[in-house]
Amino acid sequence: MNGKIKKVVIAPDSFKECLTALEAAEAIKEGLKTVWPNAEYVTVPMADGGEGTVQSLIDATHGKLIKKQVTGPTGKPVQGFFGLLGDAETAVIEMAAAAGLDYVPAPERNPLRATTFGVGELISAALDLGVKRIILGLGGSATNDGGCGMAQALGAGLFDKTGRPINQGGAALNELESINMSGFDKRLSEVEVKIATDVTNPLTGNQGASAVFGPQKGASRADVTLLDHALKHFADVVKRDLGRDIDQVPGAGAAGGLGAGALCFLNGTIHPGIDLVIQATNLEEKLRDAALVITGEGRIDSQTIYGKTPVGVARSAKKFGIPVIGLAGSLSSDCAVVHQHGIDALFSIVPGAVSLGEALRTARFNLKLTAENVARVWEMAQPSD
Helix, strand or coil: CCCCCCEEEECCCCECCCECHHHHHHHHHHHHHHHCCCCEEEECCCCCCCCCHHHHHHHHHCCEEEEEEEECCCCCEEEEEEEECCCCCEEEEECHHHHEHHHCCHHHCCCCCCCCHHHHHHHHHHHHCCCCEEEEECCCECCCCCCHHHHHHCCCEEECCCCCECCCCCHHHHHCCEEECCCCCHHHHHCEEEEECCCCCCCCCCCCHHHHHCHHHCCCHHHHHHHHHHHHHHHHHHHHHHCCCCCCCCCCCHHHHHHHHHHHHCCCEEECHHHHHHHHCCHHHHHCCCCEEEEEEEEECHHHHCCCHHHHHHHHHHCCCCCEEEEEEEECCCHHHHHHHCCCEEEECCCCCCCHHHHHHCHHHHHHHHHHHHHHHHHHCCCCC
16 A cells, blocks of 8 residues: 555544544544555544534534533423533534423423423523624424523513413413513623524424424424414514514524524524534635545435535535545435535445444444545555556
């Protein structure tokens, strides 16, 4: 092996249930170093705005994890968390860390009552650290309250016709009569909020938060109708009292309408999650002069082209004309579509027919071995001296 390759950028997402993005990147690096011991390796743990984004950005920027007990989706305390990035000025918050579906056993799921109050508590804790920017990742929610619980935690007044604060949960939005922002946390006026999501659903309607995502949160058909009506009523009150038309904005329906709440209460802007991660990790600067980019995640399929990490990394790499290889725990029969979006070759890391448990247990070894073999094949293709 001639080992002439000079620089490799390794930028995978996590391999769910077995490897964080950083662990995956390190395993790939170990495999490549077997063949290219003298190359420069730049590891960039990645994510697309969903689960794992906080950990990936902490790892990529040498930040730190902040734990905070907050109100969970059912009103009971949960151990939430957020990330403070290496610049000490940017907080990354996954809404699921406070209001995620994983906090609620399937028989207890009830989006009529579930609240995002804890998300507001995480935001407040981040503000206490003096951050100037917040990246709010949407996804995995147990809620359908339009972000109203979050707003109440931050001091917004949401009142019924008697002048009392409305209750928590999506159903209570039907009782909303007025919104008063005079008590809202003033620090947010000085903070830039970016909303990370690859969901483009509007707030209400057949493609809205309640209709599309409500059933997985425990909503019956009747519940979906009630919740959709409640969010429509919420949007009408927001338009009248806050002057924001949030109903049909793409992404407003993300995380049970938290997208809409972040737009109108936090003055946030919606972005594809992968774009925000690419920016936060300074990926494109790190790609300069690279000879090869390796990315990957647990599964690569036809949905990977819709805002997922491997294609986001590939698109950035192609700005510099760099070859891109994708590694995955599994490849679907329709995965070849990613070749049209910048990934030049794909490899499954699973060497044969094994159980899921075995695949998860051996993921690190298999990822390392596959990376080594990728490097060996690359070397075979190089002209001899």
